[in-house]
Amino acid sequence: MSLRTFVLCLTASFGIAWLAIIVIPFFEMRELAPVPYPEAKSTSAGIFFPKRTGRVMTGARVYAENGCYQCHTQLVRPTYAGNDLYRPDWGGLKMDPDRGDTRRETNAWDFNGEKFAQIGTTRMGPDLSNLGRRLETSDGSSADPAAWLYAHLYNPRNNPKLWNSTCPPHPFLFEKREVKEYRAPDALAVNVGENMEIVPGPDAKALVSYLISLKKDHPVPAALNFTPAEK
Amino acid sequence: MSSATTNTQDALVRSGIDRSLRHPVMFFLMSGAVWLSFALLLGVIASVKTSSPGFLGHCGFLTYGRVYPAHINALVYGWGMQTAFAVILWLMARLTRRECTMTGAILTAGHVWNLTIGLGLIGILSGFGTGMPWMEFPPFAWPVLLASYCVILVGPFIQFRVRPEERGNIAQWYLLAAVIWFPWIYLTANVLLHCVPGHPVMGAAINAWFRSALIFLFFTPVALGTASYLAPKVTGNPLYSDSLAKLGFWSLAIIGPWAGMQKLTGAPIPYFLPYLGGAATALFFIPALAAAVNTIRTIWPSREVLTVSPTLRFTLAGMVALVLLGVAAVILNLPDSMLPATQFSFSGYGFEILALYGFFGFVMFGATYFIVPRVTCREWISRRLIRWHFLFSLYGILTIIFVTLIGGYQQGLGQESWSLPWMKAVDAGVSIAVVITFAWCLILFSNIFFFLHLTLMWLRLGRRGSQPTLLACSPGNLGPAASGPATAH
Amino acid sequence: MDPNRDNPIIRFTTFWWGIGTFMIFALLFAVIWFFYHKPVVSLEDVVAKVRYETKARIQQEQTASLPRESIDAAIPAVARTLAVAKPAAVEKPDQVVPDTPTARRLAAETPATPEPPKP
Numbered sequence: 022m023s024l025r026t027f028v029l030c031l032t033a034s035f036g037i038a039w040l041a042i043i044v045i046p047f048f049e050m051r052e053l054a055p056v057p058y059p060e061a062k063s064t065s066a067g068i069f070f071p072k073r074t075g076r077v078m079t080g081a082r083v084y085a086e087n088g089c090y091q092c093h094t095q096l097v098r099p100t101y102a103g104n105d106l107y108r109p110d111w112g113g114l115k116m117d118p119d120r121g122d123t124r125r126e127t128n129a130w131d132f133n134g135e136k137f138a139q140i141g142t143t144r145m146g147p148d149l150s151n152l153g154r155r156l157e158t159s160d161g162s163s164a165d166p167a168a169w170l171y172a173h174l175y176n177p178r179n180n181p182k183l184w185n186s187t188c189p190p191h192p193f194l195f196e197k198r199e200v201k202e203y204r205a206p207d208a209l210a211v212n213v214g215e216n217m218e219i220v221p222g223p224d225a226k227a228l229v230s231y232l233i234s235l236k237k238d239h240p241v242p243a244a245l246n247f248t249p250a251e252k
Numbered sequence: 253m254s255s256a257t258t259n260t261q262d263a264l265v266r267s268g269i270d271r272s273l274r275h276p277v278m279f280f281l282m283s284g285a286v287w288l289s290f291a292l293l294l295g296v297i298a299s300v301k302t303s304s305p306g307f308l309g310h311c312g313f314l315t316y317g318r319v320y321p322a323h324i325n326a327l328v329y330g331w332g333m334q335t336a337f338a339v340i341l342w343l344m345a346r347l348t349r350r351e352c353t354m355t356g357a358i359l360t361a362g363h364v365w366n367l368t369i370g371l372g373l374i375g376i377l378s379g380f381g382t383g384m385p386w387m388e389f390p391p392f393a394w395p396v397l398l399a400s401y402c403v404i405l406v407g408p409f410i411q412f413r414v415r416p417e418e419r420g421n422i423a424q425w426y427l428l429a430a431v432i433w434f435p436w437i438y439l440t441a442n443v444l445l446h447c448v449p450g451h452p453v454m455g456a457a458i459n460a461w462f463r464s465a466l467i468f469l470f471f472t473p474v475a476l477g478t479a480s481y482l483a484p485k486v487t488g489n490p491l492y493s494d495s496l497a498k499l500g501f502w503s504l505a506i507i508g509p510w511a512g513m514q515k516l517t518g519a520p521i522p523y524f525l526p527y528l529g530g531a532a533t534a535l536f537f538i539p540a541l542a543a544a545v546n547t548i549r550t551i552w553p554s555r556e557v558l559t560v561s562p563t564l565r566f567t568l569a570g571m572v573a574l575v576l577l578g579v580a581a582v583i584l585n586l587p588d589s590m591l592p593a594t595q596f597s598f599s600g601y602g603f604e605i606l607a608l609y610g611f612f613g614f615v616m617f618g619a620t621y622f623i624v625p626r627v628t629c630r631e632w633i634s635r636r637l638i639r640w641h642f643l644f645s646l647y648g649i650l651t652i653i654f655v656t657l658i659g660g661y662q663q664g665l666g667q668e669s670w671s672l673p674w675m676k677a678v679d680a681g682v683s684i685a686v687v688i689t690f691a692w693c694l695i696l697f698s699n700i701f702f703f704l705h706l707t708l709m710w711l712r713l714g715r716r717g718s719q720p721t722l723l724a725c726s727p728g729n730l731g732p733a734a735s736g737p738a739t740a741h
Numbered sequence: 742m743d744p745n746r747d748n749p750i751i752r753f754t755t756f757w758w759g760i761g762t763f764m765i766f767a768l769l770f771a772v773i774w775f776f777y778h779k780p781v782v783s784l785e786d787v788v789a790k791v792r793y794e795t796k797a798r799i800q801q802e803q804t805a806s807l808p809r810e811s812i813d814a815a816i817p818a819v820a821r822t823l824a825v826a827k828p829a830a831v832e833k834p835d836q837v838v839p840d841t842p843t844a845r846r847l848a849a850e851t852p853a854t855p856e857p858p859k860p
Contacts, residue, residue, distance in 0.1 A: 024413050030505070031429060031505060035469075035505070039436075042525055044773060046454060046522050046525060047444060048773075048778070050522075066788045066790070068784065070787075070788055085382065091316065096516075103517075103518055103595070129453060130784065132453060133784060137383060137455045138452035138456045140453070140519055142596070142600065143597060143600065143601065178305070178306070185679065187302055191315060192309070193311075193315070194312075406760060409762070410755045414751055414752060415746075432762055439766060440770070443767060443770060448774065
């Protein structure tokens with residue numbers, strides 16, 4: 022077989038797959054048409070638009086730089102692919118006080134505002150798709166999800182309920198400084214000596230803002246709603 | 253022309269080729285060994301942190317989320333690629349009987365490669381990683397690495413074109429394919445993820461495809477080509493079956509590019525993509541078994557050589573790992589029974605390490621033990637160091653495979669038990685983590701021996717002699733080229 | 742070495758063929774991109790379009806209900822009225838500017854107001 026024939030055959034065998042699973046889906050996904058959702062509030066222009074509030078871009082960058090995706094996923098799989106939807110607080114809330122069961126699988130607009138979806142590689146920690154929603158409602162953190170997250174990021178094992186957590190401590194995201202006239206409102210409840218306090222640094226604030234924005238249980242239009250119809 | 257003169261001429265050609273390649277090959281093998289030791293050290297640190305997160309907890313640059321990507325990137329790009337460079341350069345030169353004429357350019361590009369990897373790792377550990385698995389180097393790195401790659405491996409492409417014999421053998425086809433495939437997959441992934449804005453979930457899918465393609469379309473063909481050369485060469489037997497070899501190659505070429513997206517099953521991407529990925533990964537057992545059976549049956553009639561030849565021992569271990577890899581590819585990707593549990597568990601990591609170290613790594617070690625004496629004109633100093641390298645690596649990799657593939661499934665079952673609280677699933681993973689740490693320590697230990705041994709050879713402190721360093725006293729009549737003395741062929 | 746197969750010219754051309762082979766799929770992608778890419782329309786753009794239309798409509802109606810010509814026509818009439826009006830003394834104590842002689846005189850004259858009851 023000559024070099025030219027060999028390269029041609031290789032190009033064909035690679036190229037068909039390249040076109041079919043990489044390039045064409047890449048272009049199709051860039052041009053996803055918005056899904057109409059006329060029942061949405063008037064500010065959404067009749068389309069499904071899961072708005073996110075918080076420092077999504079900066080926070081996602083800190084999330085990526087510190088490798089959170091190595092242990093946490095952000096994918097709630099449909100029931101044919103896994104049991105994520107059966108958990109009471111991963112895909113949404115099983116018993117949301119206003120809307121009842123808000124759990125749903127991840128859809129293509131849930132990563133709006135991010136450049137690379139941090140789907141994640143392994144689950145050594147829980148899925149984070151609805152972390153923001155979960156923190157608002159579980160006991161002890163509904164007072165201040167941000168404070169819970171700062172304490173968790175500083176040292177997860179400080180929390181007695183998570184004594185065997187394998188999440189690494191991130192003290193480098195925080196600053197240790199002298200207390201000025203009064204303690205900072207977001208100072209952590211950690212004793213670091215007389216007249217000293219721990220406050221979150223800029224990266225910690227961005228990351229926590231991003232994590233609190235993780236609420237992927239917006240109501241979906243009929244075209245994206247795969248829950249079985251009520252009998 | 254008498255056969256004696258032909259033999260002498262052949263020997264002269266061969267030693268000319270070896271001499272021209274001494275510096276590039278030893279550079280890449282040594283660099284690879286250094287990066288391997290560094291990657292293994294980082295791997296041990298990362299592994300300890302999965303069971304004791306507070307270990308070295310104050311250092312921001314050693315947090316798990318940075319140390320683990322540094323470990324994988326050093327392993328893949330620092331060790332894996334450079335060892336592949338060394339082996340491809342030497343094998344293609346020998347198989348096409350052409351000397352290396354680009355030594356200066358290759359060495360420069362090699363230094364640039366090392367510098368870029370070093371800066372990239374510093375970038376990851378300082379918190380500038382991109383967050384894309386296996387592509388965490390800051391964005392400056394990939395164009396530089398690609399340019400270096402082109403300089404280093406365009407030489408074998410040219411050598412193949414100007415080869416004297418029209419018929420190529422299977423090793424040449426595998427190596428040439430690997431040389432061509434890597435830029436295709438590297439460029440595709442990096443351009444679509446860094447240069448062109450696309451949908452975030454499709455970006456994650458392309459990244460998953462890249463990770464799989466790097467294993468199936470670069471490391472696998474390099475290892476298979478090397479094994480197809482080493483097994484007949486060391487035993488003196490011809491390759492068992494040419495048609496099986498061709499089947500193995502072309503099935504890999506057709507199946508390989510489709511695999512990878514099963515890592516995103518359930519994600520909001522076109523429905524058929526993960527299924528094609530899973531099917532292709534499962535079908536990988538065809539080229540894997542074809543090549544493994546071919547090589548093992550080539551070795552089998554002369555299996556007594558296994559007791560003495562380090563090259564053959566490592567190659568056979570690599571082939572057995574390939575069989576395990578093919579079987580694991582099927583089992584881990586069964587759609588309804590196994591994939592939901594293994595998708596986000598340690599099993600994926602175990603599969604990658606089996607492919608990178610168990611299969612590719614062992615074959616590369618076999619090639620190293622074959623090539624270095626020929627290129628430095630010295631023999632390995634100590635058979636004990638070779639034996640320890642083999643045994644500790646073998647124990648380590650077997651432990652990792654067993655624990656991650658099986659324990660990973662247990663971990664996955666724990667994750668899928670939705671009625672139990674999440675911390676129960678975490679508990680399932682901790683004991684696995686401890687055993688994996690121990691296994692990495694064994695592998696690090698074995699590679700310290702390898703690194704020391706290789707350094708001595710690089711410094712030309714190897715043993716001068718006409719008899720090769722064998723693992724046991726040679727049992728009389730061996731095959732004509734059984735890791736024979738460097739000067740004989 | 743057969744000069745027909747191995748000479749510097751063939752090596753030179755093969756070098757460039759090699760680089761070209763490595764880059765095939767990048768070139769192919771560049772071609773496909775050139776012909777097929779459209780600018781990405783994000784959800785925010787779709788929603789913003791509606792918002793801009795609303796804003797344009799409101800601007801239009803506001804400018805329509807407040808035309809420039811009627812303002813220009815009204816100004817001279819008001820100006821004339823103001824010009825003939827004489828300054829008149831202030832009647833209510835609330836309209837006195839604080840800290841002027843008038844205010845101080847008034848403060849001295851009036852008794853202190855009782856404190857308002859506490860809420």
